[in-house]
Amino acid sequence: MNVVVVGGGLAGASAVEELRTLGYTGDITLIGAEPHLPYERPPLSKGVLLGAADPGSVFVHDHQWYDDQQVDVRLGSPVTELDLDRCHVGLDGTTIAYDRLLLATGATPRRLPFPHPGEPVVHLRTLADALYLRPRLTGHVLIVGAGWIGLEVAAAARQVGATVTVVETAPIPLLGVLGPEIAPLFAELHREHGVDLRLGTGVTAIDRGRAELADGSAVDADLVVVGIGAVPDTGLAAAAGLAGDNGVLVDARLRTIDPHVYAAGDVADHDHPLLGRLRVEHWDNAIEQGKHAARTMLGDDAPYVRMPSFFTDQYDLGMEYVGHVGAEGADEVVIRGDVEARVVTALWLRAGRVVAGMHVNDWDAIDPIRRLVGGPADARSRDRHIALPDLVRQP
Structure with missing residues (x-):
């Protein structure tokens, strides 16, 4: 089997790594439009921008890792053609055949x-x-x-x-x-x-x-x-009939309507089993969807059910968020902690479930938040006197 990954970002790199971790020994080609190896984007607006982080620290792996893993990396080479009938992609006047194709083309700024x-x-x-x-x-x-x-x-x-x-x-x-x-x-x-x-x-x-x-x-x-948002980079997929209005359409397992093509990361409009169709543009999602797409390519039939999550660092404030409120909004937001001191947790509740949770500067809270999101909400969830760790324990 020959796997081609179109997109040299974090989702693509995570898929490649997972394929090798799971023992896949066939050919892998990773194609990136940028001249750089795959890298992580969160440091760009944080440590790199402040000069506190070495730009070299953002790369997922170095050239030697890809060589050791026998990955054919093509950089600065945007794919210009996707032929679903012949199962090949075109770039630089050449074509590359695939048995499995992952679209991880990301998003572009508005x-x-x-x-x-x-x-x-x-x-x-x-x-x-x-x-x-x-x-x-x-x-x-x-x-x-x-x-x-x-x-x-x-x-x-x-x-x-x-x-x-x-x-x-x-x-x-x-x-x-x-x-x-x-x-x-x-x-x-x-x-x-x-x-x-x-x-x-x-x-x-x-x-x-x-x-x-x-x-x-x-x-x-x-x-x-x-900084007015981003749009999925669907040009290649749209020309092949694989894109909708908000990204490359994939099912719960990250498969497109073509049995040989998958999508992950910022470009994937995913039919989440719990949250419905959504597209997520965050670091954690790129990593985990990339890994899941690799597993699906190798025959795993499990749906991708991980809750979206993201984080931010601004001045002395750190925040982590898990879940998805969506257009429906929440019936109630339960806030614990001290808002003025900016040490806070919050749970968003809708229709008897915890649909999202977050903390601000309360680093021990993220594990119980992850366990609560997606689960039932009851009177205890609304009781601000019950600490989050106690909510995940039986009363």
């Missing part, structure tokens, strides 16, 4: 909806982006979008002494993810660190370093960082 030629506008998605940004976080930095990337860049910029303005169309940063109960905590955190939050408005134009806002105000910036 762009501003208006032209800005010659303006100092950048995104943070790749290692090259982080290395470009790091020495330029000076003067006045304008960040468009107060999602996770935008706020992490804001924290990094403030920590190196830049003046920072963040523009966000929502009334509170992270409102759609954390809801009105928890999201204000992050707004206050950034205000305390001197970030100028311009909320409920957006950028309508950028001209010669001056950003015009929808509320009639303007911001003069030396650098504009855009």
Whole structure:
């Protein structure tokens, strides 16, 4: 059997490693559009951007590992053709046949909806982006979008002494993810660190370093960082009829409608057995879906049921989140701890189940949160006087 992995990110690297760990000895080809070996993205907006982490530390494995594992790595080689009938991919004027194909092409940053030629506008998605940004976080930095990337860049910029303005169309940063109960905590955190939050408005134009806002105000910036989300990189899959509106459509086992093709990571629109169809753009999901896709390729028929999770580090705040509230929202949010001191846990409850949980600066809480999410919610779950570890024990 010949396995081809299209996508040189964390999902692809995890799949390759799992295949070899499970004893697969056939051919593996890993194809990446970037010139770098697969690497982890979370440090890009944290340690690498701050200069606290060596850029070389982000790589999953070095060249020698891939050589030792007999993996044919093709870097800087975007795949331009996917032929499902002949089971091959095309790149650089050549074709590579496959028996099993994993699409792990990731996502690309959303762009501003208006032209800005010659303006100092950048995104943070790749290692090259982080290395470009790091020495330029000076003067006045304008960040468009107060999602996770935008706020992490804001924290990094403030920590190196830049003046920072963040523009966000929502009334509170992270409102759609954390809801009105928890999201204000992050707004206050950034205000305390001197970030100028311009909320409920957006950028309508950028001209010669001056950003015009929808509320009639303007911001003069030396650098504009855009963090308004990402879209799945489905060009290859869409041309082959494998993509929907929100990624490559896969079933519970990460299989596409083609029996030879699978998808994992940021690009996979997964039919989760417990949560329904969703696409997740986080570190943990890339690792675990990559591994699961490898197992499915080798004949494992188990569905992928792991709950999504993600984390962030901003200033002296660390947060970990497990689960998925989704568009339906929650019936109730149960908060334990001290919000003002920013040592907090929260459980999101809906229809008698714990659908998500998180902690802020309460590092011992993540294990019980993982055990609670997806399980039943009852009167004990709502009792704020019962510590989380006690909730996972029988009364």
